[in-house]
């Protein structure tokens with residue numbers, strides 16, 4: 001849908017699980033021919049660490065929170081997002097666990113949210129829809 005609404009641009013999607021990657025490749029096969037969509041079987045941050053292309057205008061994270069909870073990983077996201085780019089992160093309420101975490105992944109989600117809200121390079125908000133959608137605009 002994103003690609004259909006744009007005259008240019010491209011979409012890169014990362015999936016580390018081989019089976020899910022296979023399913024996504026199968027489902028999206030008709031769209032793979034024009035070179036505007038790329039499906040990559042890799043861990044997201046490991047791939048981003050080797051990426052040398054243009055920064056992205058939008059990043060959507062639906063990955064495990066452990067994957068982007070430390071400073072180095074967060075800076076990798078920052079570096080690869082364009083100024084005025086949007087970082088969108090799903091499940092930031094961690095099923096309510098960001099208030100009183102009972103699991104490690106909820107602690108990491110809480111940490112990630114705090115880091116981002118304190119980061120003056122971003123203006124961010126959380127939409128309380130379903131499990132919480134964080135939208136952050138990179139200001140500089």
Ligand SMILES: C[S@@+](CC[C@H](N)C(=O)[O-])C[C@H]1O[C@@H](n2cnc3c(N)ncnc32)[C@H](O)[C@@H]1O
Pocket residue numbers: 014015016017020042043044045062063064067
């Ligand atoms: C919640 S599902 C996303 C589902 C998809 N967005 C949808 O709406 O159908 C999360 C997916 O991200 C993958 N994933 C989780 N952490 C990842 C990471 N660090 N790098 C790449 N893929 C990851 C999982 O294998 C899983 O398929």
